[in-house]
Amino acid sequence: MRIVLLGAPGAGKGTQCKRIVAKYGLLHLSSGDILRQERAAGTELGKKAQSYMDSGALVPDVVIVEMMVAAISKTPQTWFVLDGFPRTVNQAAELDKSLASVGQKIDAVLNLKIDDQVVAQRMTGRRSCPQCGAVYHIENLKPKVEGICDNDGAKLIQRSDDSLEVVANRLKAYHQQTEPVVDYYKNNNTVYDIDANRNADEVTALIFENLDAFVKV
Ligand code: AMP
16 A cells, blocks of 8 residues: 545644554654754755745645655655655645656545644644654644653753744645645545544544555455
């Protein structure tokens, strides 16, 4: 299975990917996580991405496509779920081209649909673990001990791009540049629309229902 998970920032892509990976044993490739690792390591790529990420804008396609194609081709035989990529029609077309060149394709697309006000409420309350990447929410998905990661005891942080102003920019980028990707895939692939306004466990159940049926086919 080669899966793309689409959805606005804050739709729960990261949380759902971790659950998909745990159940189906896929490799999780998150463009946002890779960029944050590059930034933390102080690489040229990380430096290039920094100002875009801090303002909530998209990093240029050429940078992202090269980075993600490299990540995918490191494990060519492995099935994966892509999280946060592709985010533009151009990225989707470049991904298809690169997969086609080695006889592969995207098998299924999950589209997490969510209202903007729910996104704003979720993202400003989001906290994440700087060590393992686990994601929590101050109201909807609390850790066992406030402010501390359940997995490794690290102090949880708020991502700098989860402020209200930056969230508004990220939503704008999503509507202008990423929503057309859904139509791109609807023309060529199986796209499952999932109501992501629901709580995390309900969304997981919907995703598993669709993927289980897909896997049986
Ligand atoms: P995320 O964690 O997926 O919300 O990504 C955080 C930030 O990284 C985004 O706001 C963008 O600035 C950048 N980014 C991540 N993935 C992409 C992508 N596929 N294309 C362009 N920019 C991206």
